[in-house]
Amino acid sequence: QSALTQPASVSESPGQSITISCTGTSSDVGGYNYVSWYQQHPGKAPKLMISDVSKRPSGVSNRFSGSKSGNTASLTISGLQAEDEADYYCSSYTNSRTWLFGGGTKLTVL
Amino acid sequence: QVQLVESGGGVVQPGRSLRLSCAASGFSFRDYAMHWVRQAPGKGLEWVAVLWYDGSNKIYADSVKGRFTISRDNSQNTLYLQMNSLRTEDTAVYYCTKDLSGSYTIDYWGQGTLVTVSS
Numbered sequence: 001q002s003a004l005t006q007p008a009s010v011s012e013s014p015g016q017s018i019t020i021s022c023t024g025t026s027s028d029v030g031g032y033n034y035v036s037w038y039q040q041h042p043g044k045a046p047k048l049m050i051s052d053v054s055k056r057p058s059g060v061s062n063r064f065s066g067s068k069s070g071n072t073a074s075l076t077i078s079g080l081q082a083e084d085e086a087d088y089y090c091s092s093y094t095n096s097r098t099w100l101f102g103g104g105t106k107l108t109v110l
Numbered sequence: 111q112v113q114l115v116e117s118g119g120g121v122v123q124p125g126r127s128l129r130l131s132c133a134a135s136g137f138s139f140r141d142y143a144m145h146w147v148r149q150a151p152g153k154g155l156e157w158v159a160v161l162w163y164d165g166s167n168k169i170y171a172d173s174v175k176g177r178f179t180i181s182r183d184n185s186q187n188t189l190y191l192q193m194n195s196l197r198t199e200d201t202a203v204y205y206c207t208k209d210l211s212g213s214y215t216i217d218y219w220g221q222g223t224l225v226t227v228s229s
Contacts, residue, residue: 001172003154034214038155045205045219046155052213089155093214097169099145099157 004029004090004102011108017078020105022090023071028100030071034093037066037075040104041086049088050075077107085109112136112218114206119223122196130223132189132206140164140184143209145216146191148202156202159191160209174200196227 005023012018022029022037029035035053038046048057050066053073063078073092077084090102118130130146146158159170159180168180179192189206203222210217 032214036215045221047219048210048215048217051210051215051217057217091155091157091216098171099160099214099216101147101155101157104154 001028001094001096001098001100004092004100006088006090006102006105008103009106009108011110012080013110014080014082016080017076018080018107020075020077020088020090020107022073022075022092022102024073024092024100025071027096028092028094029068029073029090031095032093033068035066035068035073036091037064037073038089038091039084039086040089046089080109082109112208114208114218114220116204116206116220116223119204119225121226121228123229124196124198124227126196127192127194128196128225130191130193130204130206130225132191132220134187134189134206134208137208139182139187142211144180144182144189145207145209146180146189147205147207147216147219148200149205149222150199150202153202158204161189193225196225198227201225201227 037050040046053068054066113135115133145160161180177195205222206220207216208218
C-alpha cells in the first residue's frame, strides 16, 4: 500500500491558521475513523496530537483540531505559535489490518 | 508515566541479523498491543509490525514480512524485534510504540534506536 498523501510543506505567520490535508482511499482513511496525527520536532520522537479523526489527548492544546471528509482527513492548527514549527504526520488503520503513515508535512511558522 | 526504552541498535552488514529490545514501564504492558515503527534518515515514518497484547496476532508490513519477527515477554515487560536478512534499506531509527486501548492508534513512542545496515 502507498503512503497517505500529504503536502510536503506549509507555511504561515504567527497567529494565523493552517490546515494540513491527508488523502487516502476507502481502504484506509475513508473506511475507518482511526485517523491520527503526530507532531515531530527535529531529533525527537513523534507525539500524538489527534486520535480517532478528531479526539485531542489530554495535554494537547485546543488550537489543534481534526476532521475528515470522505477519503481525506485534515489537521487544523489555529493561532500559530513558533513552537508549532515541526513535521506533522497523519496515520490511518487499513482494511489489511496494517497501519499507514503519510509522507509528512513540514510546517514553517514565518 | 509511560516509558519505552529501546536498545540493540548498531551497525550491521547486509544479510546479517540484529535483535532490538524495548523495555516498557508506567503502564500495564500485558494489556496493550505494541508496534514497531521506523524512520529512515531524513525520511517519513513507516509502520513495521504490531503484536497483540496476548501475542495472538502478529501483523507485518510487506517490506519486512518473512524477515522480521515481533515478539514480547509480558513477564519482563519487554517487546522485541528480531531482524534477519537485513538490507541497506532497513537503515532507520526504530521506534517502540504503544497502542491506545479501544482505538487502532499509536499513542506513546520511545526515543528510538538507530540501525545502520552497511558493508
